[in-house]
Amino acid sequence: MIEFSPASESQITRAIVTEYTKEFVDCVKTDVIIVGGGPSGLIAGKELAARDVKVLIIERNNYLGGGFWLGGFLMNKLTVRSPAESVLAELGVPHKEYSKGLYVADAPQACSKLIAATCDAGAKILNMVALDDVVLHNDKVSGVVINWTAVAALPREVACVDPISLESELVIDATGHDASVVKKLEERGLLKIKGQGAMWVDRSEELVVEHTSEFYPGLIVTGMAVSAAYGLPRMGPTFGSMLMSGKKAAEVAFEKLEL
Numbered sequence: 001m002i003e004f005s006p007a008s009e010s011q012i013t014r015a016i017v018t019e020y021t022k023e024f025v026d027c028v029k030t031d032v033i034i035v036g037g038g039p040s041g042l043i044a045g046k047e048l049a050a051r052d053v054k055v056l057i058i059e060r061n062n063y064l065g066g067g068f069w070l071g072g073f074l075m076n077k078l079t080v081r082s083p084a085e086s087v088l089a090e091l092g093v094p095h096k097e098y099s100k101g102l103y104v105a106d107a108p109q110a111c112s113k114l115i116a117a118t119c120d121a122g123a124k125i126l127n128m129v130a131l132d133d134v135v136l137h138n139d140k141v142s143g144v145v146i147n148w149t150a151v152a153a154l155p156r157e158v159a160c161v162d163p164i165s166l167e168s169e170l171v172i173d174a175t176g177h178d179a180s181v182v183k184k185l186e187e188r189g190l191l192k193i194k195g196q197g198a199m200w201v202d203r204s205e206e207l208v209v210e211h212t213s214e215f216y217p218g219l220i221v222t223g224m225a226v227s228a229a230y231g232l233p234r235m236g237p238t239f240g241s242m243l244m245s246g247k248k249a250a251e252v253a254f255e256k257l258e259l
C-alpha cells in the first residue's frame with residue numbers, strides 16, 4: 001500500500017491560504033495586468049513574463065484558455081494560417097499542413113501547452129476573478145477594479161460586496177468579443193467602439209494584428225477585443241491572429257514600459 005506523508009486538515013488549509021495570499025499581495029501592483037486568459041491574453045502574458053515584466057492575468061472563469069479549447073462548431077481541432085504555425089512550433093504543439101499555408105492542431109493539446117508555457121514563463125494568474133471597472137488617473141488607465149466572479153451571480157440583496165483595486169502601469173484588454181475593459185471607458189463616454197464586423201477571413205487576421213495597439217492611454221487591446229474596438233471583420237474559427245496579436249500586444253507593452 002502507498003503511504004502518504006502525514007498532514008493535518010489545518011496544515012493543508014494554512015498552506016493554501018498562506019501561499020495564495022503571499023502571491024496576491026505581490027500582485028496588487030504590477031507592470032501589466034491582462035484581463036482575459038484566452039489565446040491572445042495568454043501569449044501576451046507569456047511573452048512579457050519571459051522578458052521579466054511583472055504580469056498578472058485576470059480570468060473570470062475557473063479555467064484558462066477562452067475559446068482556444070475548441071476549433072469551431074464544438075469540434076476540438078484548431079486551424080491557424082501561415083505564418084502563425086511558427087507560434088505552434090515555439091509552443092511545441094504538433095501540427096500538420098492541411099492545405100497550403102493552413103495548419104491543423106489538436107485544441108486540447110495546443111491550449112494546455114499554451115497555458116503551461118504562460119505559467120512556466122512566470123505570469124501570475126487570478127482565476128474566478130472578474131473585471132468590475134477600471135482605475136483611471138489623469139485620463140490614463142492605471143489598473144483594474146475586480147471582484148470574485150461568484151459575486152455577480154448572486155442577488156444584489158445577498159451580495160452587496162465592494163470590489164477591490166489593483167494598480168499597474170498598463171492594462172491589456174484580452175477579453176475577446178466582449179471587449180470588457182474598453183466598454184468600461186465607452187460607458188463613461190470616453191471613447192466610442194465600433195463593434196465587431198461581419199465574417200471575412202481573408203481580411204480579418206492581418207487587420208487584427210495591424211490594429212493591436214494602445215487604444216486609450218494605458219490600455220492596449222489584443223485578440224477579438226481589437227475587432228470589437230475597431231469594427232474589424234471577424235475570422236471565425238481560425239486562431240493565428242489571436243496568437244500574433246498577443247505577441248504584438250506584448251511588444252507594444254514592452255516598448256511603453258521602457259524597461
Ligand code: 48H
Nearest residue numbers: 036038039040060066067130131175176223224234235236
Ligand atoms: C475577466 C474576462 C472578462 C472579464 C471576458 O474569447 P477569448 O478566447 O479571447 P481571444 O481574443 O484571446 O480569442 C478569441 C477567440 O477565442 C475567438 O473567439 C475567435 C477567434 N473568434 C472569431 C470569430 O469570428 O468568432 O478569451 C477571452 C477570455 C475568456 O476566458 C473570458 O472568460 C475572459 O476573457 N473574460 N475575464 N473579467 N470581465 N470578460
